[in-house]
Amino acid sequence: MSTSEEFAKIASDLETQELESPLGVAAPNVYSQLLAIYLLQNEMSHAKFLWKRIPQAVKAANAEMGFIWAVGQKIWLRDFPGIYDSLKKDWSEPIKNIMTALQESTRQRAFMLVSQAYSSISGDDLASFVGLPLKEAIDAAIQRGWEANAQTRMVMPKKPAPPPDPPLPNEQQLGVLTDYVSFLEN
Known part of the structure; x- marks a missing residue:
C-alpha cells in the first residue's frame, strides 16, 4: 500500500508525462492513473478538468477510465453508497492500488463526517x-x-x-x- 507522499510523487510524474507526450495526447494508462490519484487526493476540480481534456477517442477506447470517472461523479455528488458500489470493479493492476486506497480514504472520511455531524x-x-x-x-x-x-x-x-x-x-x-x-x- 502506498502512502500519500508516494501517490503525490506518482501524480507529479504522470503530469509530466502528460505534458511531454507527443502531439499532446498521453497514453490511456497515464490518464487513468492520474484521474484515480486526483480522486484519491480529493482534488475534484483537477479530476474534472482532466476528464474534460482527455480526448474522446481515448475515453471511448478505455472502458476502465469511464468506470473511474463514474466513481468521481459519485464523489462529486457525495453519494457514499454509490461510491462504494462503483468501486466494486475488477481494476487493472496499476489502478487497483489507487482504488483500494481511495476506498479506505473514503471510508475514513465518512467515519469522520459521521462523528462530526x-x-x-x-x-x-x-x-x-x-x-x-x-x-x-x-x-x-x-x-x-x-x-x-x-x-x-x-x-x-x-x-x-x-x-x-x-x-x-x-x-x-x-x-x-x-x-x-x-x-x-x-
Missing part, C-alpha cells in the same frame, strides 16, 4: 455511509470508541477532540497583551 445514527445508515456490512460497521465504530446499543440498533459517535490552539509567537503574544491593556485603559 451525528450524536446518534442508526446502524444501517452508518453501514451505508462507510460501505461495510452492518456488523463490520458497528465493530469498526466500537473500535473507534463509539457506543452501540444492540436493542435500538443505534450508534453514538464519539465527537473528535478539537484541535489544540496553536501557540502564539512571543512577538504576537506581546501584541495581543498590548492591545488588551490598551483596550482596558481607554
